[in-house]
Amino acid sequence: MKKIIYFLLLAAGVFSCTPYNDYNSVKVNVYSRFSELPLNSVKPEGWLKNYLVNQRNGLTGHLEVAGFPFDSSGWGSKSKDTTSWWPYEQTAYWIDGMIRCGYLLDDTFLINKALGKIHRALANVDSLGYIGPSFMKTDNMNNHWPLVVFFRALMAQYSATGDPQVLKAIMTHYHNLKFDLCSEREQVNIENMLWFYSRTGDTSLLCLAKKVYACYNEGKCKDELLAKNCLLKGEKLDVHGVSFNEVAKLGAIMYMYTGDTNYLRVAESAYRIVDKYYMMVDGVHVSSENFHYPPDALMSHETCVISDYTWSLGYMLMATGDASYADKIEKAMFNASPGCVFKDFKALQYFSCPNQVLATNTSNHNHYWKGNKTMRFAPTPWPNIPCCPGNVNRAMPDFACRLWMTTSQGNIVAAMYAPCELHCSVNKEEISIKEKTDYPFDNKIRFIFNTGLKEPFIFRIPSWCANPGIQINGKNENIELKPGTYVQLNRQIKKGDTITLMLPQDIRISRWPDNGIAVERGPLVYSLNIKGSWTQVEEEKYSTKDFPAWNGIPESPWNYAMCMDKPESFIFKAAGTISGNPWENPPYEIKATAKLIKGWKIIYQDTVMNQRWSKVVENGVITHKLFDNILYTGKFAFTPKLPDITYLKKNAEEKIDTISLVPYGCTRLRITIFPDLEALKGQ
Numbered sequence: 001m002k003k004i005i006y007f008l009l010l011a012a013g014v015f016s017c018t019p020y021n022d023y024n025s026v027k028v029n030v031y032s033r034f035s036e037l038p039l040n041s042v043k044p045e046g047w048l049k050n051y052l053v054n055q056r057n058g059l060t061g062h063l064e065v066a067g068f069p070f071d072s073s074g075w076g077s078k079s080k081d082t083t084s085w086w087p088y089e090q091t092a093y094w095i096d097g098m099i100r101c102g103y104l105l106d107d108t109f110l111i112n113k114a115l116g117k118i119h120r121a122l123a124n125v126d127s128l129g130y131i132g133p134s135f136m137k138t139d140n141m142n143n144h145w146p147l148v149v150f151f152r153a154l155m156a157q158y159s160a161t162g163d164p165q166v167l168k169a170i171m172t173h174y175h176n177l178k179f180d181l182c183s184e185r186e187q188v189n190i191e192n193m194l195w196f197y198s199r200t201g202d203t204s205l206l207c208l209a210k211k212v213y214a215c216y217n218e219g220k221c222k223d224e225l226l227a228k229n230c231l232l233k234g235e236k237l238d239v240h241g242v243s244f245n246e247v248a249k250l251g252a253i254m255y256m257y258t259g260d261t262n263y264l265r266v267a268e269s270a271y272r273i274v275d276k277y278y279m280m281v282d283g284v285h286v287s288s289e290n291f292h293y294p295p296d297a298l299m300s301h302e303t304c305v306i307s308d309y310t311w312s313l314g315y316m317l318m319a320t321g322d323a324s325y326a327d328k329i330e331k332a333m334f335n336a337s338p339g340c341v342f343k344d345f346k347a348l349q350y351f352s353c354p355n356q357v358l359a360t361n362t363s364n365h366n367h368y369w370k371g372n373k374t375m376r377f378a379p380t381p382w383p384n385i386p387c388c389p390g391n392v393n394r395a396m397p398d399f400a401c402r403l404w405m406t407t408s409q410g411n412i413v414a415a416m417y418a419p420c421e422l423h424c425s426v427n428k429e430e431i432s433i434k435e436k437t438d439y440p441f442d443n444k445i446r447f448i449f450n451t452g453l454k455e456p457f458i459f460r461i462p463s464w465c466a467n468p469g470i471q472i473n474g475k476n477e478n479i480e481l482k483p484g485t486y487v488q489l490n491r492q493i494k495k496g497d498t499i500t501l502m503l504p505q506d507i508r509i510s511r512w513p514d515n516g517i518a519v520e521r522g523p524l525v526y527s528l529n530i531k532g533s534w535t536q537v538e539e540e541k542y543s544t545k546d547f548p549a550w551n552g553i554p555e556s557p558w559n560y561a562m563c564m565d566k567p568e569s570f571i572f573k574a575a576g577t578i579s580g581n582p583w584e585n586p587p588y589e590i591k592a593t594a595k596l597i598k599g600w601k602i603i604y605q606d607t608v609m610n611q612r613w614s615k616v617v618e619n620g621v622i623t624h625k626l627f628d629n630i631l632y633t634g635k636f637a638f639t640p641k642l643p644d645i646t647y648l649k650k651n652a653e654e655k656i657d658t659i660s661l662v663p664y665g666c667t668r669l670r671i672t673i674f675p676d677l678e679a680l681k682g683q
Helices: 001-013 048-055 060-064 086-105 110-123 146-161 165-174 186-200 203-219 227-231 241-248 249-260 261-277 302-318 324-334 385-393 395-401 647-650
Strands: 040-043 404-406 410-416 420-424 429-437 444-449 457-461 467-472 484-489 498-502 507-512 516-522 524-529 532-537 547-553 560-562 569-575 589-594 603-618 619-637 659-663
Touching: 040 048, 040 086, 040 395, 048 060, 048 086, 048 395, 060 086, 060 110, 060 385, 086 110, 086 146, 086 385, 086 395, 110 146, 110 165, 146 186, 165 203, 186 203, 186 241, 186 249, 227 261, 227 619, 241 249, 241 261, 241 302, 249 261, 249 302, 261 302, 261 457, 302 324, 302 385, 302 395, 324 395, 324 457, 324 524, 404 420, 410 429, 410 569, 457 498, 516 589
Parallel strands: 410 457
Antiparallel strands: 040 420, 404 410, 420 429, 429 444, 444 498, 457 484, 467 498, 507 516, 516 524, 524 659, 532 547, 560 589, 569 589, 589 659, 603 619
């Protein structure tokens, strides 16, 4: 059916757009509120720079230690290391994260390593200009999806350098494209088409993007990512998390270049579904690997989804100017992202979650491949499937390069906050601003203007901040600062001026399924940091002495229930200084009272029944059938669910202990969602 639709469209001339071959700078009518600045406009400082340096010295700079496909020639050669599309997807994730990290750090090693792969790929295009291996030049499902990921690396290179070779290669590729791109993942090529359309004014790319979007969404299949059938209905979905984010954002991107609000409505509806049903306490939605409900203390997400969710929300932010999307990105980047990696960035978890009292190669408590000894919960360079080792390299560089944005009028926008410097040219005006801060660990952000600003300055007040304040050159200013909005400062800013933004961080309580309670402060979530015993695991070909895999088991008590659930009852205090890597040494802690729960302990099993369900489309209707039902034998150990209220009443210790909570991203083993003993009152 998909091919029939495509050939009908082709016959009608919908794919016969005339190429525009003038690659000079062209003004494109953009309807988005904000736009990206060139990649190398931002220079990270402080903890952000140190985090990226750890990436450089860790997996981002040396991912070949994880074995295939990262040690293969891949995109950089004509040789056939594989005839499957997935190795190209996963190496492209790595190349994209590597080149962005390289330009942000101005690091020759990373830049040259990434460019070596990019330039060899561009040197091996076919006679028609098609980029990629020859076996992907067919119309098989997902064959053209890895190009989306690889082209993001080309977008990064062009953003940083303006390299005309990149521009010409991309335009030639899409002008000679012979495929409809109407499948779920392949339609995401729309993202690349429209990004390069904005740089060239080539209306054939806009035309092609419209037709691909229509081709997918007007199809007869009952795919759960179709706009009209599902995303606009606002109902629960059973869909793969990465696929959701890649597709859901497309409506926002289409709106950015057409001004058609019907596209935007689809994207906004999609992310309301996530907020309503699937959002976890660490700022990222459930995805293990599909959506599951409700988002309790043991629900997990892939590391892949952290990168894809925040990248997609970046488009939502640009399309709408809605500050809530920036809040969501920050929460994910300051909690989920550092919370799934070792602090030297040499190992990651495939799955991570709010409550994980152990992280081993037999502790995967998720419904997906439960207990399959697949390294999916253990920190390792290669957790069985290499998508996450590739994709983890994108998350923090993507965040860093979008810290600052601009409006179509040339206003500079401090979109999100972290220590950095901005150096850019807008409307032929050179701009240099130093953002001096320890945010999110501190509540003060100083903007030091090394140049003046002719246009108004725009900055964000997070929705969680009830009492923000602002000083200009040390003097308090009476300016309306509404939480959850971007504020436009309509005054001339001179060279040497300093604007100080104060964002007091109050403790908040959030509630979760199964009588769960969590503690948050500002953009940070706080967790019990469980002391762990870590043992290196020999994984032939997938880890080394310098990049080992690990098993972690608890060495300190963790089975606590919270004795208080009022924000004013908690005590916030300094735990040390804000060092170069605050994710390793927590600078702050929150003191709370709790009781140990007798019998709430790790679950040990000798056998595990793995039930996997597969989505099946029969006669245009989605059904789910048991795919396999396999009994695994071994020594398994799992983090337990929260005990219910009846169990708490019978098994809470009399003694009250004081426990220390630290930022979620500082932990490896943790309890984040606690049983709430206060709920026993009145029982």
